[in-house]
Amino acid sequence: MNGILSWGLDVIRAVQGIGSPWLTEIMKGITFFGSEGFFFIALPLVYWAVDRKRGERLALVFLFSVFVNLWLKNLLGQPRPFEFAPALALVKEVGHGLPSGHSQASVVFWGMIAMLIARPWGLVLAVAMPLLVGFSRIYLGAHFPTDVLGGWVVGLLFVLADRLMADRFDKLLAFLGGRWRFISLAFVALIMNAFYRSDVAMSGAFLGAGLGFAWTDDKAAFSVAGGLVTRAGRVLLGLALAVIVYFLLKLISPDPSAELYALARFLRFGMVGFTVAFIAPWVFLKTRLATPA
Numbered sequence: 001m002n003g004i005l006s007w008g009l010d011v012i013r014a015v016q017g018i019g020s021p022w023l024t025e026i027m028k029g030i031t032f033f034g035s036e037g038f039f040f041i042a043l044p045l046v047y048w049a050v051d052r053k054r055g056e057r058l059a060l061v062f063l064f065s066v067f068v069n070l071w072l073k074n075l076l077g078q079p080r081p082f083e084f085a086p087a088l089a090l091v092k093e094v095g096h097g098l099p100s101g102h103s104q105a106s107v108v109f110w111g112m113i114a115m116l117i118a119r120p121w122g123l124v125l126a127v128a129m130p131l132l133v134g135f136s137r138i139y140l141g142a143h144f145p146t147d148v149l150g151g152w153v154v155g156l157l158f159v160l161a162d163r164l165m166a167d168r169f170d171k172l173l174a175f176l177g178g179r180w181r182f183i184s185l186a187f188v189a190l191i192m193n194a195f196y197r198s199d200v201a202m203s204g205a206f207l208g209a210g211l212g213f214a215w216t217d218d219k220a221a222f223s224v225a226g227g228l229v230t231r232a233g234r235v236l237l238g239l240a241l242a243v244i245v246y247f248l249l250k251l252i253s254p255d256p257s258a259e260l261y262a263l264a265r266f267l268r269f270g271m272v273g274f275t276v277a278f279i280a281p282w283v284f285l286k287t288r289l290a291t292p293a
Contacts, residue, residue: 005084008144012081012088015139024090027136031091034102034133039109041239044276048238048284049224049231051116052293056213057166058112059277063209065108065158067192067202069101072154074198081141088141099150100143106130107155112162130155185210193266200266208270212277220282221293234289238280245275 032038043062047055078098082089110129114122134148143151185207192203216222224231249268254261284290 004146005079005144008146009081009085009088011145012085012138012141015135016088016090016141019139024140027139028091030132031102031136031140031142033129034106034137039105040242041235042109044238044242044280045235046113046116047276048234048280049226052216052222052224054112054116056277057162058109059209060206060213061112061158061162061166062105062108063202063206063273064188064192065104065155066101067196067206068154068158069099069104069151070199070202071196072099073097073101074196078144078147080147081144085141090140091142093142097143097147099154100134100137100147101151102137103130103134103143103148103151104155104158105151106133107152108158111155111159181214182211185214197262200262201269204266204269205273208273208275209277210273212274212279215278216281220278220285222281222285222290223293225291226289230289234280234284237283237287237289238276241280241283242272242275245279246272 039062043055043059046058073096076098077096080089080093080097082093107126107130110126114126116122117125130152134152137143137148138145189203189207189210192206193200196203226234246268249264249271253264253268281290285292
């Protein structure tokens with residue numbers, strides 16, 4: 001173990017030294033805001049109930065950032081703290097540690113969502129949430145401090161790229177038309193699969209969501225306007241549809257050891273992304289939970 005990791009273990013021990021059972025539960029609650037479960041709810045909520053176009057961009061950037069995080073973890077192969085000191089693990093985690101996925105995801109999400117929230121609260125959340133999530137990962141012994149710092153840096157690069165390039169990219173896709181938008185999404189998904197074959201879930205979700213957004217723009221553009229009850233109804237119905245699609249396809253999915261498992265997993269996450277992006281908005285329009293844009 002090198003000196004940086006040894007220093008990281010000392011930091012974790014020092015942080016856990018101020019801990020208590022109630023603080024541990026609070027940290028577990030905070031770390032949820034950087035987890036898959038939180039973003040499974042938060043990303044569709046933005047798209048269905050806050051800002052449709054911003055939600056599209058946020059979802060695609062976020063999914064691609066998750067892929068990059070998984071690829072970097074696999075490339076760098078850095079162990080987690082509990083592999084050296086099992087007693088430090090206050091939560092169960094799998095996989096490599098650098099960069100921290102929770103930390104990176106919180107920077108990407110809150111950094112991009114800050115533009116939708118009135119100042120100064122948008123900026124406060126964009127800074128405070130990643131700091132809190134990152135600290136919780138260290139406290140819980142899930143990551144070294146360097147893992148958290150790495151996640152913040154990679155996440156910030158995605159936020160800056162969005163601010164500098166996304167508008168130009170959107171205009172280019174609009175100029176090229178629907179066919180080239182489909183080709184571009186398929187090409188990116190192919191690259192994602194080529195670089196990270198261990199898990200095709202993110203590439204499937206990226207392609208499915210991207211195609212769904214394109215179809216929605218052409219065939220089911222909807223307005224996010226409406227009262228609190230209407231917006232909540234869209235979110236609850238949409239999440240229910242996504243969960244049903246996920247578990248139905250999981251039931252018929254082959255065993256993980258089967259030859260076609262990777263393809264089935266790609267299609268399952270692709271259909272979940274497509275459900276969130278297109279099928280749910282189409283249902284909203286048909287049930288009058290949303291009006292045409």
